Amino acid sequence: MTRLLVALLLSLLLALPASAERLVSQLSNESIEITSSFDGERMTFFGSIAPDAGSEQKFVTGPFHVVVVVLGPTQDRVAREKTHNFGIWLNTDRVEFDNFPSYLQVLSSGRLTDITDVTTLTANGILPEAYTLAASTADWWKTEIFSRELVRLMGEEGLFGIQENGVNFLSDNFYSARLTLPSNAPPGPYVALTFVFKDGEVIARKSEGFSVRKIGFERFLALSAVQQPLLYGLICVLLALFTGWLGGALFKR
Amino acid sequence: MQIYLPIAELSMNLFFLVGIGGAVGFLSGLFGVGGGFLLTPLLIFSGVPASVAVASVTGQVVAASTSGALSHYRRGGIDLHLALYLVASGIVGAVFGVAAFDLLRSAGQLDFVISLGFLVLLGSVGTLMLVESTRSLLKSRKGVVVRERLPNQHNWIHGLPWRVRFKKSRLYISVLPVLVIGVFIGFVGSLLGIGGGFIMVPALVYLLRVPGSVVIGTSLAQVVAMMAATTMLHAVQSQSVDILLAFCLMVGGTVGAQFGAAAGKQLRGEQLRGLLALLVLAVAIRFGFSLILTPADVFSTEVLGGAN
Numbered sequence: 001m002t003r004l005l006v007a008l009l010l011s012l013l014l015a016l017p018a019s020a021e022r023l024v025s026q027l028s029n030e031s032i033e034i035t036s037s038f039d040g041e042r043m044t045f046f047g048s049i050a051p052d053a054g055s056e057q058k059f060v061t062g063p064f065h066v067v068v069v070v071l072g073p074t075q076d077r078v079a080r081e082k083t084h085n086f087g088i089w090l091n092t093d094r095v096e097f098d099n100f101p102s103y104l105q106v107l108s109s110g111r112l113t114d115i116t117d118v119t120t121l122t123a124n125g126i127l128p129e130a131y132t133l134a135a136s137t138a139d140w141w142k143t144e145i146f147s148r149e150l151v152r153l154m155g156e157e158g159l160f161g162i163q164e165n166g167v168n169f170l171s172d173n174f175y176s177a178r179l180t181l182p183s184n185a186p187p188g189p190y191v192a193l194t195f196v197f198k199d200g201e202v203i204a205r206k207s208e209g210f211s212v213r214k215i216g217f218e219r220f221l222a223l224s225a226v227q228q229p230l231l232y233g234l235i236c237v238l239l240a241l242f243t244g245w246l247g248g249a250l251f252k253r
Numbered sequence: 254m255q256i257y258l259p260i261a262e263l264s265m266n267l268f269f270l271v272g273i274g275g276a277v278g279f280l281s282g283l284f285g286v287g288g289g290f291l292l293t294p295l296l297i298f299s300g301v302p303a304s305v306a307v308a309s310v311t312g313q314v315v316a317a318s319t320s321g322a323l324s325h326y327r328r329g330g331i332d333l334h335l336a337l338y339l340v341a342s343g344i345v346g347a348v349f350g351v352a353a354f355d356l357l358r359s360a361g362q363l364d365f366v367i368s369l370g371f372l373v374l375l376g377s378v379g380t381l382m383l384v385e386s387t388r389s390l391l392k393s394r395k396g397v398v399v400r401e402r403l404p405n406q407h408n409w410i411h412g413l414p415w416r417v418r419f420k421k422s423r424l425y426i427s428v429l430p431v432l433v434i435g436v437f438i439g440f441v442g443s444l445l446g447i448g449g450g451f452i453m454v455p456a457l458v459y460l461l462r463v464p465g466s467v468v469i470g471t472s473l474a475q476v477v478a479m480m481a482a483t484t485m486l487h488a489v490q491s492q493s494v495d496i497l498l499a500f501c502l503m504v505g506g507t508v509g510a511q512f513g514a515a516a517g518k519q520l521r522g523e524q525l526r527g528l529l530a531l532l533v534l535a536v537a538i539r540f541g542f543s544l545i546l547t548p549a550d551v552f553s554t555e556v557l558g559g560a561n
Contacts, residue, residue, distance in 0.1 A: 036497075038257040039264045076557040080361050083551070088544050091361045096557065149552040183257065183264035184300075218259040225260055225492050233488025236312045236496050237481045240503055244319025244477075247507025251320075 020052035072103025073188030107166025274505025282513025286450030307446030312499035325470030346439025375537035
């Protein structure tokens with residue numbers, strides 16, 4: 001009987017996690033509005049790591065690492081390679097990437113490889129390669145080659161990037177991360193995935209959404225171009241004819 | 254000052270856009286060409302998606318050519334009858350050109366065909382014009398009188414059937430070469446995203462022997478009508494006309510075109526053609542290099558389907 005009790009107690013003790021943390025986080029903007037003067041937008045992600053609700057703990061002990069992954073709306077993309085044929089450079093090889101994120105920024109509080117191993121990073125979609133592998137429609141060898149190049153090209157356009165000093169801890173358990181969304185960030189739904197790491201393990205995670213959308217006149221123009229293409233085209237032509245005529249009329253001596 | 258372009262989905266400097274519009278507008282007023290062959294590559298190089306650049310430049314070309322066409326019209330420098338034939342056949346060509354554009358884009362060979370097309374067209378047209386204009390410049394230096402029209406130089410084209418009288422151009426020629434030129438320019442123009450003025454002007458001068466007084470006006474009138482139709486085609490089919498981008502370019506372009514037209518009056522026809530030839534050749538060489546030289550990056554990426 002006593003042995004049974006001891007066993008029960010032991011199993012209860014084991015079942016209780018050594019520590020239970022939860023993540024309380026917030027975004028500075030829930031929607032980013034594109035107006036005529038839109039030239040990118042600064043965002044702040046902040047939060048704190050607190051003891052889990054219902055746990056006995058009064059405080060959390062670190063050290064913690066935080067990784068924030070910001071993902072843009074998905075698109076179908078193609079990567080092409082030029083080769084030298086008969087003295088001319090031609091696009092000869094291509095790989096399509098379906099449902100590939102249009103934007104990906106990884107902000108972390110330290111070197112990603114110091115935070116955890118590559119397998120965990122890939123499994124949680126922290127490394128860009130995780131998305132290229134999932135989206136590729138080609139065999140693995142071509143995928144390998146084109147993935148690396150696609151990530152590099154997206155980085156050159158400012159759409160992909162890793163900032164390993166992007167998250168700052170203001171205290172032991174309070175962090176903030178700053179991100180400047182570029183002006184060529186595609187409009188649509190975005191998601192920010194926040195991971196809290198301790199000793200290489202994910203101990204808490206949270207995802208939050210925000211949207212980038214055109215408002216006002218920009219939204220009206222973009223909608224008209226799609227919904228009333230004939231009228232839109234006609235107005236473009238009339239505007240052009242009028243501008244041309246006006247220019248001529250104003251400058252006529 | 255940055256301005257957000259809602260269809261291109263990026264922001265650009267307003268003064269840069271008005272500036273390149275103005276610079277290209279000056280050249281288009283000077284030479285009587287639309288300027289699309291300069292503006293489209295410039296925009297693509299600045300980061301505007303190729304489909305948006307091509308479609309929006311067609312709108313800008315309408316504006317840049319309108320003021321020129323109107324001032325030529327007032328001076329009686331347009332053969333409307335001839336322009337009508339060219340436009341009607343040009344629209345037929347444009348429909349095929351837009352179809353070819355879509356086909357090549359999905360095959361990933363669009364930039365190759367554009368480079369090759371610019372190289373062949375601009376290269377041959379530029380060389381021809383340069384040779385001709387230098388020859389006539391040298392002749393006029395020596396004091397030989399060069400007449401605007403050379404009556405004894407009727408070529409085989411003038412012997413074709415279905416002749417029509419174009420009063421203003423003082424021509425009585427077959428409609429066949431006129432229609433062929435129209436279809437060809439419509440096709441090439443919509444495929445390469447250009448107005449085709451730089452092909453039209455020499456074609457009218459050397460093939461049809463249209464007198465110099467109506468060449469530029471007629472070419473401009475044809476460009477206005479053709480580009481207006483192409484803008485509509487792009488707006489309906491690819492929905493990639495960025496009206497704000499086009500408007501910024503238009504404002505610069507129309508102002509530039511006025512100064513260009515004024516500067517053009519200071520120069521003689523042969524000099525103008527010689528300068529245009531040099532400009533056209535320079536662009537051809539630039540495209541030639543892009544085919545032959547090792548590209549800075551052999552990899553490229555593009556979003557499939559529309560920008561949205």
